[in-house]
Amino acid sequence: MYDARAEDARVLELAILGFLYEQPLHGYELKRRVAHLTGHVRPIADGTLYPAIKRLERAGWLGRRTEPGSRAAPRHTLTLTDDGREELRRRLREADDVDISDENRWFTVLAFLRHLQAPAEQADVLRRRLTFLREPSSFFYDYGTGGERPLGPEAFDDPFRRGVLTIARAASEAELSWLTTTLKDLETR
Structure with a gap:
C-alpha cells in the first residue's frame, strides 16, 4: 500500500542529503533550498524538516558542528558524513519506480544526479x-x-x-x- 507520508519523507531526505553533499548548511538555509526545490508542491514545515534531519543524524549520515552566531545563540551547521555521501549515491542509483514516475520526485532525483560520478550510472537512471x-x-x-x-x-x-x-x-x-x-x-x- 502506498504511504504518502513515508514517500514524502523519502524525497525530503533525498533533498537534504543532496544539498548537504554540495556544502555544509545551517538548518534555515537548508530549509530554504529544499523549499525552493520541492516547496511549490507542499511547503516544508519545521515539524517535517527537523525530524528528518534527526533521522539522518541517527543513521550516521549527517554531522553537526556548532559555531558562534551573530547574536548570543550559537548556530548549528549540518554536514554530510562519508556514509551520508554514499547513501545519497545509493538512493540516486536505486531510485524506485515512484522516484522515476512521479514528476516532483523525479525532479529531486534529477537535481542531484550529477553526484553519481560514473556517466554509466547516470545514464542508467535516465534510461x-x-x-x-x-x-x-x-x-x-x-x-x-x-x-x-x-x-x-x-x-x-x-x-x-x-x-x-x-x-x-x-x-x-x-x-x-x-x-x-x-x-x-x-x-x-
Missing part, C-alpha cells in the same frame, strides 16, 4: 525515466471492450481536459528530447 515516458499513458482513458486505451487531447470537446493533455504532451516531448540528447552525451564519455 529508466525514458522507458517510463515511452509507455502509453494519459490522465483519461477509454474503458471500452478493448480494455483501457489512453485518450489524447483530440478526444475531448472540453477545452480544459484538452488543455491538461496538450500541456502534458508538450512537457513529455520536451523531456524525451532532452533525455535522448543527454543519454547520447553520457554514452560518449
Whole structure:
C-alpha cells in the first residue's frame, strides 16, 4: 500500500542529503533550498524538516558542528558524513519506480544526479525515466471492450481536459528530447 507520508519523507531526505553533499548548511538555509526545490508542491514545515534531519543524524549520515552566531545563540551547521555521501549515491542509483514516475520526485532525483560520478550510472537512471515516458499513458482513458486505451487531447470537446493533455504532451516531448540528447552525451564519455 502506498504511504504518502513515508514517500514524502523519502524525497525530503533525498533533498537534504543532496544539498548537504554540495556544502555544509545551517538548518534555515537548508530549509530554504529544499523549499525552493520541492516547496511549490507542499511547503516544508519545521515539524517535517527537523525530524528528518534527526533521522539522518541517527543513521550516521549527517554531522553537526556548532559555531558562534551573530547574536548570543550559537548556530548549528549540518554536514554530510562519508556514509551520508554514499547513501545519497545509493538512493540516486536505486531510485524506485515512484522516484522515476512521479514528476516532483523525479525532479529531486534529477537535481542531484550529477553526484553519481560514473556517466554509466547516470545514464542508467535516465534510461529508466525514458522507458517510463515511452509507455502509453494519459490522465483519461477509454474503458471500452478493448480494455483501457489512453485518450489524447483530440478526444475531448472540453477545452480544459484538452488543455491538461496538450500541456502534458508538450512537457513529455520536451523531456524525451532532452533525455535522448543527454543519454547520447553520457554514452560518449
